[in-house]
Amino acid sequence: MHELSDVYSYLRWKKRFPAVWCPGCGIGSIMGAIIRAIIDLEIPKDDIAFISGIGCTGRMPVYLDFNTMHTTHGRALPFATGIKMHRPEMKVIVVSGDGDSLAIGGNHFIHAARRNIDITMILVNNSIYGMTGGQVAPTTPIGKVTHTMPYGNYEPPFNPVELAVSAGGSFAARGTVFSILQTTGYIKKAIKHPGFALVEIISQCPVQYGRMNNLGSARDMLLMQKKNSVPIKKAKEMSEEDLDGKIITGIFKEEIKTEYSSAYRNFAKEIRDGTGREDSP
Amino acid sequence: MKNGTKATAKKGTGKINRVTIRISGSGGQGIISTGMLLGEAIAIGDERNVSQSQSYGPEARGGATCADIIVSDGEIFFPECNLLDILVAFTYEAYEKYASLTREKGIIIADQSAVDVLSGTAETIKVPFIETAREKFSKSIVANMIALGFLSGYTGIVTGGSLLDVVNDHYAGSKHRDANIRAINEGFKLAREYAGSAKVFI
Amino acid sequence: MTLNRKSPRGNPLLFIQGNEACVYGAIHAGCNFFAGYPITPSTEITEGMSVNLPGIGGTFMQMEDEIASIAAIIGASAAGAVSMTATSGPGFSLMQENIGYAYMVQLPIVIINVQRGGPSTGLPTMLSQADTMQARWGTHGDYTAIVLTASSVQEAYNVTIRAFQIADRFSTPVIVLLDELIGHMREKVELTMINNKNPVRRKLPEVPPEWYFPYKNTLDMVSHPAPFGEGFRYNITGLIHDKAGFPSSVEHEVINRMEFLRNKIMQHCQEIWDYREFYTEDAKYLIIAYGSAARAARGAIETLRNMRIKGGLIELKTVWPFPYLPISKIAEKAKSKIIFVAENNMGQLVHPVNEIFSNSVKVFNINRFDGHAIDPYEIVDMVKENIYA
Structure with a gap:
């Protein structure tokens, strides 16, 4: 367990609270999980670049005592890419909502995964656009009501974990806010992993998504996460029908393969030393 | 000439006030690199002002390609070639397209194979660039080097020394260097054969 | 024999395109980070940077699009890089949002826009100066742009160097507005700054981290946010923010921020203005x-x-x-x-x-x-x- 005072020492608590998030929101728990993971890994605050895009999740960096950057909508990953490439010694962590990373930022998401650049991507999936007031997201399940799907959503959603893996990401896990300790473990592994590491965290948005779909209070929604969670091992033995509406949790991929920023450094060194390809300058 | 290190122009000593040259042919004939070499030889070797431009996009990869060179001892205010003083055409298509843009007092230097019916009002001289390249070098690609040598010897727009220097630079360490140098010299030789009708631009 | 490629001052003389001159200018100015996306007629800049940067310890990246390109160079700038991108009309349109971001967060970047005809795909390989107004008003919100230009290949080299110096001086994006003719034309260039003794390098704050405010009003009206990873932990945000970088919508903070951003440029016009x-x-x-x-x-x-x-x-x-x-x-x-x-x-x-x-x-x-x-x-x-x- 972590001392509360240790956790507090990572917050810019003097000025920045209360947080912007609604009562019952899962993002605060996720922020706590990230802090605890970093405490356990003993990474100095100065070595962490903590980047976000726009949206509810995008507001997280301002509360945290790292090198923080709140960028433009959907673009956290390319900003983070620039930081990682110029200072490869830094730990670069991106937090992003489902709309930010998969809709407007979808292209950057697959390309960061393809490059397998050493960035930890914490994807907070609450199935909806919260900051703008409850519109459909690329993760909203079919049939669910949002302000721009007033008759129920008819667009099939993304599976972010599968997307990252098929695009080339070398670590991918899914956890829930309900099982926050388990999720903290995934975050730790992801930060330690040398390559593009995605942790998708299923979170609750009682104010928008919950209310519009009669899912009850934050407590009810958390209990639903518990009820619907299926560990990946168990899921392998279940039929597709049985898995409908379930949240498969666990580590889906963990593989060591060529990482982009170090590959670039090696290549550039070869060019400098003149040991590169014959036709190189 | 600055520093006195450069050879002076062979023919005449006058200043050039805007001479426009277009080298044209089809994509893959080395038109663009020919234009670059010519421009560089005049700009750096002969120390004149040169603006050089070329066709871009799909045109540069096939069809009628051209490289334009504008030479002047004054400032070049208008870096486009509306009217040509010298046209070098390697293909029929290029000759047809640009002959009419050549000034009456200008000159068209065309490959023998490029001219069927004379076009435009400028004097056209036909030179066997491609044939010479095939016969003496067994490769048509050096035709443009022969043409550069010819252009130098025939018009004096570029000094032969600068031309040889720039080719030496660009092909340093390359197996194509010797062939290119020989091709330029072949061009000088051809120019002497045509010398009777030479137009002097300098 | 080879050509004498030395100017009377002993500098190299090259016969190159305006775009290539920008590459030399950037490298001689101290650029060490480039992210871009190929687009006619600016592609030669991107290609040239890919040749030159790896060998001098810099980073070159071809990104997935122009939005990612400008995002990456702003990110790199936050990490202390001297960064640049190059593009043309359509790509310049895509970059507009993040140009405003760099302006708001006061990170120096250089954007070269080799203009082509528009609107839309327009005339990709032909001359135009139709982004004159886009360069000024392209991003949303009240914004003060610094836009430099050139009318020859030599000037393209010179202006690229100046763009880096001005971007660093005022910690703000600087746009170099070339046109297709200058970008593609070959002319003689003297590389006057090849032995540049003072390449642009990002400054570190002179105060200890506990006293540090990234956006504090300084005497010369310019603030220089510290590079990440140097011990000055602070927040960067595109929201209107206070001197510490934290979001604020308090009236006087908003007015302060907006005026500061404008004044740091408008009160230094004499330094920026250049004309003949x-x-x-x-x-x-x-x-x-x-x-x-x-x-x-x-x-x-x-x-x-x-x-x-x-x-x-x-x-x-x-x-x-x-x-x-x-x-x-x-x-x-x-x-x-x-x-x-x-x-x-x-x-x-x-x-x-x-x-x-x-x-x-x-x-x-x-x-x-x-x-x-x-x-x-x-x-x-x-x-x-x-x-x-």
């Missing part, structure tokens, strides 16, 4: 132009003077902030009767000129938007026509 005058002392007929159009205008002025017509030219090297003051002073001193604005578009630069001379002097626009350079004689004809009208 040709025969302006007695120019009854004054031409204002930049880039390729200014080149033609220089030719026109020579011809006009030969005809004993008192033409003069102000060639802008800084397009924005627009040199209102110098232009009005020059025109006033010369008692100019007619102003001509020559540009390769349907009329953009003419608007700020109209603002200066709204009622006092007649302003005529000389436009060409068919993808070709303005011929000096077009300007001569236009001037003559309007003199005797």
Whole structure:
């Protein structure tokens, strides 16, 4: 367990609270999980670049005592890419909502995964656009009501974990806010992993998504996460029908393969030393 | 000439006030690199002002390609070639397209194979660039080097020394260097054969 | 024998394209990070950076699009890089949002826009100056742009170096507005800064981290956010923020921030403004132009003077902030009767000129938007026509 005072020492608590998030929101728990993971890994605050895009999740960096950057909508990953490439010694962590990373930022998401650049991507999936007031997201399940799907959503959603893996990401896990300790473990592994590491965290948005779909209070929604969670091992033995509406949790991929920023450094060194390809300058 | 290190122009000593040259042919004939070499030889070797431009996009990869060179001892205010003083055409298509843009007092230097019916009002001289390249070098690609040598010897727009220097630079360490140098010299030789009708631009 | 490629000052002489000159300029200025996306007619800059940066310890990345390109260079700038991207019309449009971001968070970057014809895909391989206004007003919100330009390949080299210096000096994005003609044309260039002893390097704060405020108003009205990873942990946000970088919508903070951002540029105009005058002392007929159009205008002025017509030219090297003051002073001193604005578009630069001379002097626009350079004689004809009208 972590001392509360240790956790507090990572917050810019003097000025920045209360947080912007609604009562019952899962993002605060996720922020706590990230802090605890970093405490356990003993990474100095100065070595962490903590980047976000726009949206509810995008507001997280301002509360945290790292090198923080709140960028433009959907673009956290390319900003983070620039930081990682110029200072490869830094730990670069991106937090992003489902709309930010998969809709407007979808292209950057697959390309960061393809490059397998050493960035930890914490994807907070609450199935909806919260900051703008409850519109459909690329993760909203079919049939669910949002302000721009007033008759129920008819667009099939993304599976972010599968997307990252098929695009080339070398670590991918899914956890829930309900099982926050388990999720903290995934975050730790992801930060330690040398390559593009995605942790998708299923979170609750009682104010928008919950209310519009009669899912009850934050407590009810958390209990639903518990009820619907299926560990990946168990899921392998279940039929597709049985898995409908379930949240498969666990580590889906963990593989060591060529990482982009170090590959670039090696290549550039070869060019400098003149040991590169014959036709190189 | 600055520093006195450069050879002076062979023919005449006058200043050039805007001479426009277009080298044209089809994509893959080395038109663009020919234009670059010519421009560089005049700009750096002969120390004149040169603006050089070329066709871009799909045109540069096939069809009628051209490289334009504008030479002047004054400032070049208008870096486009509306009217040509010298046209070098390697293909029929290029000759047809640009002959009419050549000034009456200008000159068209065309490959023998490029001219069927004379076009435009400028004097056209036909030179066997491609044939010479095939016969003496067994490769048509050096035709443009022969043409550069010819252009130098025939018009004096570029000094032969600068031309040889720039080719030496660009092909340093390359197996194509010797062939290119020989091709330029072949061009000088051809120019002497045509010398009777030479137009002097300098 | 080889060519003598040394200038009398001992610098290398090259015969290269404007785009290639930008590459040399960037490297000699100290650029160590480039992210870009290929687009005609600026691709040669991206290609040139890919050749040069890895060997000098810099980073080159070809990104997935132009939005990612500018995001990456701003990120790198936050990490302390001296960074740049290059693009053309459509890509420049895609970058607009993040140009505003870099302005708001005060991170230095350089963006080269080799203009091509538009709108839309337009004329990719032909000359245009139709992004004159986009460079000024492209991003959303109130914004003060620094936009520099060049009318020859040598100037493309010089202006790229200057762009890095100004971006660093004011911690803000600087746009270099070239046109297709200058970008693709080959001319002789002297690499005057090849042994640059003072390449642009990002400064570290002079105070300890606990006293550090990234956006504090300083004496010279410019703040320089510290690079990440140097022990100065702070927040960067595109939201209106206070001196510590934390979001704020308190009235006086908003006014402070907006005014600070504008004033740091507008109060230093004298440092940023750059222009050249040709025969302006007695120019009854004054031409204002930049880039390729200014080149033609220089030719026109020579011809006009030969005809004993008192033409003069102000060639802008800084397009924005627009040199209102110098232009009005020059025109006033010369008692100019007619102003001509020559540009390769349907009329953009003419608007700020109209603002200066709204009622006092007649302003005529000389436009060409068919993808070709303005011929000096077009300007001569236009001037003559309007003199005797």
